[in-house]
Amino acid sequence: MKQFLALKDFFYEYRWRYIIGIIWLIAVDSLQLIMPKLLGAFTDALRNGTLSTRQLLLYIASILVIALFMFIFRFLWRMYVMGNARFLEYKLRNDLFSHLQTLSTNYFNHHKTGDLMAHATNDINAVRMAAGPGIVMIFDTIILLGTTIFMMIQTISLKLTIIALLPLPFMAVVTGRFGKIIHHRFRKAQESFSHLTEKVQENFSGIRVVKSFVQEQAELENFTKANQDYVDKNMHLVRIQALFDPIVQFISGISLLIILSYGGILVINHEITLGDFVAFNSYLGLLIWPIMAIGWVINILQRGAASMARLNEIFQTKPEIYDQEGLIQPDLQEIKGDIRIQHLSFAYPNQSNKVLSDINIHIPQGKTLAIIGKTGSGKTTLVNLLVRLYDVEEGMIQIDGHDIKSFPLEVLRQNIGYVPQDNFLFSTSIKENIGFGLDSYTDQEVEKAAEDAQILDNIQDFPMKFETIVGERGVSLSGGQKQRVSIARALIKNPKILILDDSLSAVDTKTEEAILKRLKEVMKERTSIIIAHRISTIKEADEIIVLDEGKIVERGTHEQLLQLKGQYYDLYQKQLLEEMIANE
Incomplete structure (x- = not known):
């Protein structure tokens, strides 16, 4: 998972939150291991007729207390680990936006807006899932698998445990093979989503042109093709996932079948008690979850890795235009x-x-x-x-x-005050559009720039005056008004x-x-x-x-x-x- 190396600084910064969250996770898993022993002891006491009312109440109280602590500890590990994943999502989105701001104009000539939007939504979400639920499942699987096997060997039967674990090598082979396929197909699905997003963004931006040329039906057909491609790519992914989960469950079911058969024989031969068999089956129930979780972990991590690889391609892109060391003269201000x-x-x-x-x-x-x-x-x-x-x-x-x-x-x-051919205005107020190039400005400065650009009279005629919202790309203004607002935006900088x-x-x-x-x-x-x-x-x-x-x-x-x-x-x-x- 070399794709995640780019996040090493984040994981180091938030290491203690992860460690604390994992400690609470270990606490939950430890409490889960007590439950089977309680159920086994309860079964033996009930079978032997030695269960008193006091003991029954004690068992009930113990189960309730354990359940209460499990509830508290689950809340805590979710706050820490899942919270970290949200912090990572916040950081990645900020870093992506910040990095895109540094890239040169030529980069945006060759990368579509929809594709970049897909990076900022789907890809970052997939990485968040890997850094949150993915990490939880990794540690949950390792901890629960290790401690459950230990308890099964230590307290019940070594032979029964070995037989129960026989399907695990097959599980490792299946998950390794399927993981590579999932990674490839998820990347293809993300690329298709990028294309779909671009199609939607472009169509909405050019909706007036579409309507003017009566191309609604043609655009709908083009969208349908892009949408169908996205569905096809996802179905291609879903098919492998749909096959993966049942295979994992089938292998788990074989393990359960073996245990029920062999464990039943051990009970009949009085090699283990009925309570031990009940406890062993409860442990096996705990064991089935981490075995199945291996598949989910592979799935989530491969999705996250595919998305992180796409994001890394952007982060590794260097701006073509930048301040070159050795050429910049600090005194030229x-x-x-x-x-x-x-x-x-x-x-x-x-x-x-x-x-x-x-x-x-x-x-x-x-x-x-x-x-x-x-x-x-x-x-x-x-x-x-x-x-x-x-x-x-x-x-x-x-x-x-x-x-x-x-x-x-x-x-x-x-x-330099530059008024380009494309008089792009932001979907905010006229005032904010004129003052866009300055960190701070006064109403008098905005009004002066508008007067110099000969747009002041038009603005005064608007009901909201300078607070008038111009709409997306200045759609509520005429071509001449947009040009003059753009000129005012350049003049307020007082450029040389x-x-x-x-x-x-x-x-x-x-x-x-x-x-x-x-x-x-x-x-x-x-x-x-x-x-x-x-x-x-x-x-x-x-x-x-x-x-x-x-x-x-x-x-x-x-x-x-x-x-x-x-x-x-x-x-x-x-x-x-x-x-x-x-x-x-």
């Missing part, structure tokens, strides 16, 4: 905003085609750079490299004369560098002009990068570059680019024509 990009070329991981080729740009502090170009020309990739969502491998990006890898990631990203990635596409021209005018005031002495498809958005920029297939094909001011009569000029003419047609 502030950014002024002078950006220089030199001979930058970039291709996404595991892809040979370059998205950007030999990019050279200088943006002095306080200036505005605009980027325009066709879809797929590399605009978003360029700014993603600036905030280190990916690392540069060919060329260099410098801020204030330092390689961006010299800055701690936290410092770099805190000083502001990046707007096509963040004004959903607002009307009048609102766009108002936002740009306010941004010009707010971002004075600060650096701005604006990506857009509309020339009206970028014409006031200090420099405009035109990207095409990852290369800068034109650069200059608005007037300079018009004089070139190249791609920028053609795009400008097309947009003028579109405006004329729209105004007619």
Whole structure:
């Protein structure tokens, strides 16, 4: 069970709780061993006619006291051992979430949300079962098996005990073989559950698209296939479990049959008393449970091991983007905003085609750079490299004369206000969405950011104003409102560098002009990068570059680019024509 080695620190930290819980478990098992002897003595006294009323009451009182202590001790071992399992579940879920936060953007491009959700639910639950009921069954089996066999040998009959234990080697072979099969099939079932979870999550997130394209029935069929696969994988697992338990019980039944036959002969031959035979059968009843529990232990531990292996794969994944020792300069805690990009070329991981080729740009502090170009020309990739969502491998990006890898990631990203194309909002209030990037903020700061983003009037019109819940992914807001809330979220950070990635596409021209005018005031002495498809958005920029297939094909001011009569000029003419047609 090498998969559980990753939990050694947890088991060490909580060792005393486990030890105390196991002590209470031993106490319960010890009390259980007294019961058969009491029943044997009671049977012999009853058969011999020596049982008095006083003795009967004493037997009853003894059984009640033992039952009471067993109740108390069972409660205690459950609180300690099962409680530890819940602590482990809490720790694993925290560790998983924390680790996922450290992983780079590229990891989430290749791992689906549903699969990660399955790790956080089913897999962690399976590990909890192994660390709780699994550990209880291990010690319960070992303790009860060992002490029961000892009592059977010591107090009744060695020969009878040996005969009773004859089926155990067969049990070991069966459990070992079945354990491997259960491990493999449970892993397959968990993978199928991950796929099913992803299907549900994706469908609910895209429910508006599904309904718009009238694809409810098609999605239902796809879900049914995924659901059927999950059922099939579980039935494949259930079949082996359904076969496993009866085999264990059958072997146990053979042992019981042998004991009844041979033990009956010993009683008839007066080699043991009837009371001894009753006590032996009671011990055998105690013995059958740990023998059967061996199967359950194997089952639970194999499930836990399979899930822990899946979790370990995540925990062992290292972030691609991180603060590199030797490169980070601790004194670089502030950014002024002078950006220089030199001979930058970039291709996404595991892809040979370059998205950007030999990019050279200088943006002095306080200036505005605009980027325009066709879809797929590399605009978003360029700014993603600036905030280190990916690392540069060919060329260099410098801020204030330092390689961006010299800055701690936290410092770099805190000083950059980035409004991406996907205006993701959390399903909480507008106020909390705007203040998301800060540990603390005042109502005045939130209101100021909203005013700068030209969304304040809209918010004031809502019944709950800033406390309005925007719904999942901001569903209750229009596209333009979501964009402006996202801009406000970036502005409240008071960043030294502001990046707007096509963040004004959903607002009307009048609102766009108002936002740009306010941004010009707010971002004075600060650096701005604006990506857009509309020339009206970028014409006031200090420099405009035109990207095409990852290369800068034109650069200059608005007037300079018009004089070139190249791609920028053609795009400008097309947009003028579109405006004329729209105004007619």
